[in-house]
Amino acid sequence: MITRMSTLFLRTLREDPADAEVPSHKLLVRAGYVRRVGPGVYSWLPLGLAVFRRVEQVVREEMNAIGAQEILFPALLPREPYEATNRWAEYGPALFRIKDRKGADYLLGPTHEELFTLTVKGEYASYKDYPVMLYQIQTKYRDEERPRAGILRGREFVMKDSYSFDLDDDGLADSYRKHRDAYRTIFDRVGLRYVIVAATSGAMGGSASEEFLAESETGEDTYVRSTGSDYAANVEAVVTRAPEAQSVDDKPAAEVHHTPDTPTIETLVDFLNSTGERKFTAAETLKNVLVKTRQPGSDEWSLLAVAVPGDREVDFKRVEAALEPAQVELLTEADFAANPFLVKGYIGPKALQDNKVPFLVDPRIVTGTAWVTGADKPDHHVVDLVCGRDFTPDGTIEAAEVLEGDPSPDGTGTLESARGIEVGHIFQLGRKYSDTFGLDALGQDGKPKRITMGSYGVGVSRLVAAIVEQNHDRDGLVWPREVAPADVHMVMAGKDDTVRDTAERLAAELDDAGVRVILDDRASSPGVKFADAELVGVPTILVVGKGLANGVVEVKDRRSGERTEVAVDEIVDHLRAL
């Protein structure tokens, strides 16, 4: 089918939309691919839908290639399964909740773990049925607090979500690997530059998890990568390399100092260094930060202390990720008042442990390390408090901020920060959902075997935007061929009959040869047509115009800008070869 600009439902815009900040948002609107309907809610116009369908088809083909089977769930889902997994509550205001005419509770599905688990349970019973991988390409809903950047972070969007069901951990690892490979193929095929980062689990519980991030300065996701290796991870997932434990025997005894007016690390270090001969750095101090946590479904808050070296801040997002699915908050003044053993600015391990507050420490705080920390009374600190001798942590926690220049967890290079757009996520869920719904297979030995699951997502609509973030220039979109809305954008440059007839004939021949053509047959000026061709971003621009006098047409490569003259007789073969 030839797409004719004269009738195509497309009007390009000269100006960027006022609400657009990132290139994909600006260009997809300007080139007439998408239109805003409401905050985070967009419609796809013909060219946009064409690209979207191409991307969708790549995802579908690669899912089928690993033996995953496509099914389709509704978006409107009853509350009960999400109540059973507690996600009805956990999702908070990000879940669109809805009541039907009878007052029954429904939600618009954000992901479908519950439904897939129940469906497999409904069909399968025996170990012989497994393994199975199922997927859908489906519209999802999340009531984002700040929908932004057009289709990059929408409230209605399309995801491919798949789920694997295996009898054992080896099977899960295999399904996970298959998805990982399929995702690499998908992102390679659509021409994306991406990194695979170790990730935390999000609200879904479970163990191994990686994210596919499209490299992009406009991305919302910050990650760190090693300067010396392939290592990349979400900041939340960075694992601190712990030093070796040391002997506690040769350490000086702990000593309480009067340190007037030193409620901060900086004032403390300054005071110590100005009053004694021994010099301290902030890295030798221990900062004890109090939070309160609440388990899902519980009403009760508990205190928790987190200790990090004083030269680093506590990264609250890392704390949240480490303590998930518990809810975490900072203490209020009322909390301090209710716990008078907490002496603000001077909190030390002793009072915490005496008062049974769980005490988790940064992995750098190993046995034998000595610290300057609070002495649990105003204006006093203790020096040479030795871990494993003077205090014993209840465990470690990844709570300290990650800094550029930190050693890479894999031992090679140091960490640097980068930004990306999350386009895929693979995740070993384990038995969280099969436990909730009792998904068992009857084993060969006649005993029930609990199924283990993986969950895998590709943001299909977001992927369109991510591709644009990496493939555009100041003139417009520059589509990778695999996802382009057409193969050739033919410009009729001239109004005489020879131009028109030749263009029409070539378009028909290309169409017959399976080449997808946009034909600019409008009455507009060549300048308008050229500008629109650049903006629309089809990989090859074909100009039928003055050259005809010499028997040639001009082929322009949209990405490189390179122009070639090709004989009219050879142009169909030439373009088919691309």
Next chain:
Amino acid sequence: MITRMSTLFLRTLREDPADAEVPSHKLLVRAGYVRRVGPGVYSWLPLGLAVFRRVEQVVREEMNAIGAQEILFPALLPREPYEATNRWAEYGPALFRIKDRKGADYLLGPTHEELFTLTVKGEYASYKDYPVMLYQIQTKYRDEERPRAGILRGREFVMKDSYSFDLDDDGLADSYRKHRDAYRTIFDRVGLRYVIVAATSGAMGGSASEEFLAESETGEDTYVRSTGSDYAANVEAVVTRAPEAQSVDDKPAAEVHHTPDTPTIETLVDFLNSTGERKFTAAETLKNVLVKTRQPGSDEWSLLAVAVPGDREVDFKRVEAALEPAQVELLTEADFAANPFLVKGYIGPKALQDNKVPFLVDPRIVTGTAWVTGADKPDHHVVDLVCGRDFTPDGTIEAAEVLEGDPSPDGTGTLESARGIEVGHIFQLGRKYSDTFGLDALGQDGKPKRITMGSYGVGVSRLVAAIVEQNHDRDGLVWPREVAPADVHMVMAGKDDTVRDTAERLAAELDDAGVRVILDDRASSPGVKFADAELVGVPTILVVGKGLANGVVEVKDRRSGERTEVAVDEIVDHLRAL
């Protein structure tokens, strides 16, 4: 791709689901095509999704063939456009309404007239831009009071909805005709028996409108058709053939009779026939029925009188359709008490017209016809009250029930009743939406021209069920080839290596030849495999088994049951020819 029963996510059921009443619901569940998630909310399993996608593709191809352009709107829509057209209120409890985290009102789109109108207004400005036809294949939501019959009447379902935008009525008529032709092609291609019936407008306002009904005894839509012609119509749309008006001059004078204890037509006729020589029939009496109506957006109810010949009941659905978009209710006792001129059982035209109650009559009540009717006091009726002499109606209304045997409105044959499933609806909206949103094109004369619209829907998911209602037998589904989930269902009947090797080889050859194969490679007994093949309903069943000893395989036509033996060497060509 070969679909293997050994790994296909499919478990057939021997029993009908307890909640299923109609064949499509029973069989689509039993054959593992769909599963219930909640009331009116279903998931598509692999084979169901395959059929659904085939049907969707037929619809898409025929829409593209008439030059309609595909776009895609969100389902989550802001309230404002639907407020502007009053549909936010008019839809009543059938609309899923939703509040986002900021308290803003949204709805789940039941149809998208508002959005299409606004989108065209956003892109197009000049008469040169028109006409345009746009469509989408998209998930829709209606909170049905009684979702039923599986995917036949769901609350989440997929529709193809398209909209035409024209400069004038001729253009609209052309767009309407194109859609009508495309719909005929669509329903022909998917093998549906259907009728096109004249329809009322539903909640959408406008003029010409036809429905495509799949003929089915299980259908919810009742319609009438002529025994002597192609005429078919919804009962609400049947137009009564009015008799010729007569002279009033030669009619006897109206006369009030004391008719004690005759509050019903039957008692009245009996009384008159038992007390006088002149004999009356119910058809000569005039029944005056009072309703109250309220215009959309108004709080005020008004009285309205509807008169029909006494041998017919008032059909309330026809009254509602005739008065749409007004709301209609019967009077309460309180209403009668508040209007003492209404003498129940004895209401006549005089009191109604004296009290300025609008008085609409059945089209059979023409000038010169004489009637027995109420005399506006208890136990009294008037005889020979002549229309056009003794009373003058304010207009006509299609309020009387349509009866089998009534003359067909087209003058040929009589009407009989039938049932069908609405699978398509085409509708000349006119300027209702373009008026609301001010959708104008700048005309050649420099003046704005109001655009006129058509709206056209195909129930894509419902169509799958309608096809099943017409294509099944006691053994299971019987798919028309165009929409079948596969072309050939190959049964390995036997466990020896020859059977397996031959089946595998043939499956591979068929796959190479572009024939879509389901291969039953399970360890199950031939009986189980045959039963599943019948239930699943692929058009051709190929049995690879004992016949191999003689170099043949068996081909069974699922619909006719006819069996043929074909040489192994020839089977691929044989099947490709189907």
